[in-house]
Amino acid sequence: MARKKIKASKATPFSERMTLLRKRAGLTMTALSERIGVTPSYVSLLESGERQPSREVVDKLADVFFETKEINARDELRMLAGLSPVQTDKIIAPHDIRTTYEQMLERDPSDFRTFAALVRVLLKEHEEEQARQKIHEGLRRFTGSYQLQALLSQLELSHAHFQGAETAQKAAVEQYRAQHIEAERDPATHADLYTSLGVIYYLWGSSHYEAENQQGSRERGLELFRQAREQYDLALEIAPDDVYLLDEYARLCFHLAQLSEEPERSRLWELSIKTFRKVICAENNSILGLEEIREACISMAHACSHAGRFDEAELILVLTRSMSPDFWPAHYELASLHSLQYERNKEGRYLDRAFNSLRQALQLHAENGIRRMAKQDPDLNPLRTKRRKAFDELMREYEDVPAAS
Numbered sequence: 001m002a003r004k005k006i007k008a009s010k011a012t013p014f015s016e017r018m019t020l021l022r023k024r025a026g027l028t029m030t031a032l033s034e035r036i037g038v039t040p041s042y043v044s045l046l047e048s049g050e051r052q053p054s055r056e057v058v059d060k061l062a063d064v065f066f067e068t069k070e071i072n073a074r075d076e077l078r079m080l081a082g083l084s085p086v087q088t089d090k091i092i093a094p095h096d097i098r099t100t101y102e103q104m105l106e107r108d109p110s111d112f113r114t115f116a117a118l119v120r121v122l123l124k125e126h127e128e129e130q131a132r133q134k135i136h137e138g139l140r141r142f143t144g145s146y147q148l149q150a151l152l153s154q155l156e157l158s159h160a161h162f163q164g165a166e167t168a169q170k171a172a173v174e175q176y177r178a179q180h181i182e183a184e185r186d187p188a189t190h191a192d193l194y195t196s197l198g199v200i201y202y203l204w205g206s207s208h209y210e211a212e213n214q215q216g217s218r219e220r221g222l223e224l225f226r227q228a229r230e231q232y233d234l235a236l237e238i239a240p241d242d243v244y245l246l247d248e249y250a251r252l253c254f255h256l257a258q259l260s261e262e263p264e265r266s267r268l269w270e271l272s273i274k275t276f277r278k279v280i281c282a283e284n285n286s287i288l289g290l291e292e293i294r295e296a297c298i299s300m301a302h303a304c305s306h307a308g309r310f311d312e313a314e315l316i317l318v319l320t321r322s323m324s325p326d327f328w329p330a331h332y333e334l335a336s337l338h339s340l341q342y343e344r345n346k347e348g349r350y351l352d353r354a355f356n357s358l359r360q361a362l363q364l365h366a367e368n369g370i371r372r373m374a375k376q377d378p379d380l381n382p383l384r385t386k387r388r389k390a391f392d393e394l395m396r397e398y399e400d401v402p403a404a405s
Contacts, residue, residue: 014080036060146175162204191239198231250275276300331361336379366398
């Protein structure tokens with residue numbers, strides 16, 4: 001007797017989430033269909049991924065599964081369905097994270113956690129002199145022993161004395177733990193001390209990658225990045241909903257995925273997707289600022305592309321583009337996505353889309369860095385090789401075009 005062919009699953013992130021929520025609510029497909037005013041067969045099609053829900057259906061599902069105040073969960077369901085979130089206003093904050101920290105310190109100059117976070121931003125942006133000026137200001141302002149140790153660690157880090165920075169930051173962690181019993185520890189402060197240690201390992205690892213010609217530099221750099229992730233893991237155990245921490249952790253996992261080999265790479269892409277989603281759907285994500293949120297969307301889409309989740313990546317990028325039409329990275333990432341889709345499916349239409357998206361990115365921001373990136377980006381390799389003449393002409397076309405302001 002011939003075996004019956006099993007139809008391949010078309011499950012999507014939305015369909016999987018919907019099924020989980022329905023079962024968690026103890027509802028059958030028929031019971032759920034009655035609650036949202038559709039047929040049981042339509043519910044079945046949604047859960048199998050055969051149909052994409054309308055905004056009205058998603059909102060009705062959210063009414064069934066969540067309370068009105070659970071805006072974060074409602075937005076996550078909307079975004080999984082490829083719809084814009086309710087909290088659109090939270091994704092248009094005009095400031096960047098550095099400005100956010102500066103404004104917070106103006107309101108509360110005694111906030112050591114924000115002070116240390118601002119110094120970390122300066123160090124990661126290679127503003128070492130500004131960071132040192134800020135650290136010396138902090139040494140006059142703060143008097144706690146763990147605070148002074150943490151500032152000395154940052155001072156060492158500003159001079160690229162990584163081992164000294166590591167030693168001082170570990171001392172800061174131990175002093176804080178010794179001075180505060182577990183019940184009295186502020187989770188945000190405690191987690192932030194581990195975050196600072198993670199940043200030390202990250203910048204230390206970056207220094208090894210910048211010295212790739214030295215024997216063993218790449219391996220040592222990757223080892224230090226993994227140590228950074230361990231510190232972030234410790235921080236997230238203490239403060240799992242800290243949106244600043246989640247954002248940094250997602251970016252670290254993204255970076256690690258780019259550098260790692262399989263099967264670790266696949267696990268890290270998935271972890272970065274999961275964490276970026278938490279950042280994007282966080283109820284208080286407005287404190288990160290527009291630029292950070294848009295970058296999170298682009299990074300999440302990139303991770304989805306490399307995880308083979310092309311539909312999800314495209315939805316994120318199209319939403320980002322629709323809300324910020326002049327944001328060139330969304331167009332560039334769409335070019336990368338479509339180029340990878342061609343590599344997977346060998347359909348010429350994807351190369352056409354990749355070419356058009358790359359042209360749009362260049363029209364918005366035709367600077368040398370983008371052209372240089374496009375010529376080297378491995379994701380665009382199918383476009384460069386299969387549309388070589390058109391690609392070369394496009395590069396020449398924008399050689400003398402001034403970058404958009």
